[in-house]
Amino acid sequence: MTEMATNGEPARSARETTQRTRGAPLRIALVGIGKIARDQHIPALEKDAAFELAATVSRNHQVDGVRAFRDIPSLLEAGLPIDAVSLCTPPVGRHALARAALDAGLHVMLEKPPGATVSEVEDLAARARARNLTLFTTWHSRESAAVDPARDWLARRTIKSVRTTWKEDIRHWHPGQDWILEPGGLGVFDPGINALSILTSILPERLMLRRATLHFPANRQAPIAAELELQHGANDPVVVELDFLQVGPQSWDIEVETNEGTLLLREGGRRLFIDGVEQLAAEDCEYPRLYRRFDELIAAGTSDVDVSPQQLVADAFMIGRRIEAAPFEF
Numbered sequence: 001m002t003e004m005a006t007n008g009e010p011a012r013s014a015r016e017t018t019q020r021t022r023g024a025p026l027r028i029a030l031v032g033i034g035k036i037a038r039d040q041h042i043p044a045l046e047k048d049a050a051f052e053l054a055a056t057v058s059r060n061h062q063v064d065g066v067r068a069f070r071d072i073p074s075l076l077e078a079g080l081p082i083d084a085v086s087l088c089t090p091p092v093g094r095h096a097l098a099r100a101a102l103d104a105g106l107h108v109m110l111e112k113p114p115g116a117t118v119s120e121v122e123d124l125a126a127r128a129r130a131r132n133l134t135l136f137t138t139w140h141s142r143e144s145a146a147v148d149p150a151r152d153w154l155a156r157r158t159i160k161s162v163r164t165t166w167k168e169d170i171r172h173w174h175p176g177q178d179w180i181l182e183p184g185g186l187g188v189f190d191p192g193i194n195a196l197s198i199l200t201s202i203l204p205e206r207l208m209l210r211r212a213t214l215h216f217p218a219n220r221q222a223p224i225a226a227e228l229e230l231q232h233g234a235n236d237p238v239v240v241e242l243d244f245l246q247v248g249p250q251s252w253d254i255e256v257e258t259n260e261g262t263l264l265l266r267e268g269g270r271r272l273f274i275d276g277v278e279q280l281a282a283e284d285c286e287y288p289r290l291y292r293r294f295d296e297l298i299a300a301g302t303s304d305v306d307v308s309p310q311q312l313v314a315d316a317f318m319i320g321r322r323i324e325a326a327p328f329e330f
């Protein structure tokens, strides 16, 4: 589902304290100071003059020189002028935080996946709409440089089949993040949903899940590997292989066979090949582009809410065959 809620007027914060001077930076609070907040959000915000990192909200972590609060109620009670929050906590618990922010009249940007369930996100979309606020469900992989060119190239061709290989080492990329293998942590779908976010963006027709096999470690509540078979259009097979135990070379590749050659997206969408010839290779630009878009959405008084990648993951949990795998420890 892609929803662009336009109310015709610039979105405004309901709180008097958040009224900002025209042209002044958006005062943003970053919620959940962990790996992605430090690796990507803070550097992107520091370089973007449209934003001012006014506060952090995190139970155990702070950022030097930035006002810190332990929870959203403390932030609101302090009366600090804030226009928006960006949520970087794990998906379970995100809804309550986002709801509190929207109820206080703040625009909200959500890390992927946008919530623990699809219905949570739909509830937030309705709340944002009712209050003329911006809700942005981000999918950072869609901002990789080769994704838009891939969509344009595929739009003029007939798709025959798609093969996606998303294999990474959980111990390297998510050291000690036990939440990722808890219920709602999504396991291998935490990175795998990035592949689904690209597929749902570049393929011209709707994707439907046909079959799934999910490998659950005996001592964990989320899969460590998965194989998906999807259908695109009338009958184009789409295969997705996800593995969270990949050591050595890591793979974030999507190969699309068409009537006029084969498109290959590598390194999560940073490199584009057509019939083996490289067309584009770019540096990581995902998070600066996400914040540009958040600023544009707020200025335009719209939301951007898309749950289609999350819906496919929910479908996999719904119809997937469950296979017990070896116990996993970090």
Ligand code: NAP
Residues within 6 Å of the ligand: 031, 032, 033, 034, 035, 036, 037, 058, 059, 060, 061, 088, 089, 090, 091, 092, 093, 111, 112, 113, 140, 173, 174, 177, 179, 190
């Ligand atoms: P993380 O390193 O575990 O950081 C999350 C932070 O959220 C924690 O430091 C914690 O800070 C806070 N938090 C609040 N409630 C929590 C809870 N119940 N359990 C654990 N932490 C909680 O996780 P992350 O890697 O930054 O991932 C956060 C989100 O970003 C996820 O949705 C993930 O899919 C997404 N993401 C991650 C990456 C990546 O490379 N890691 C890339 C793109 C997107 P306090 O203890 O101070 O509250």
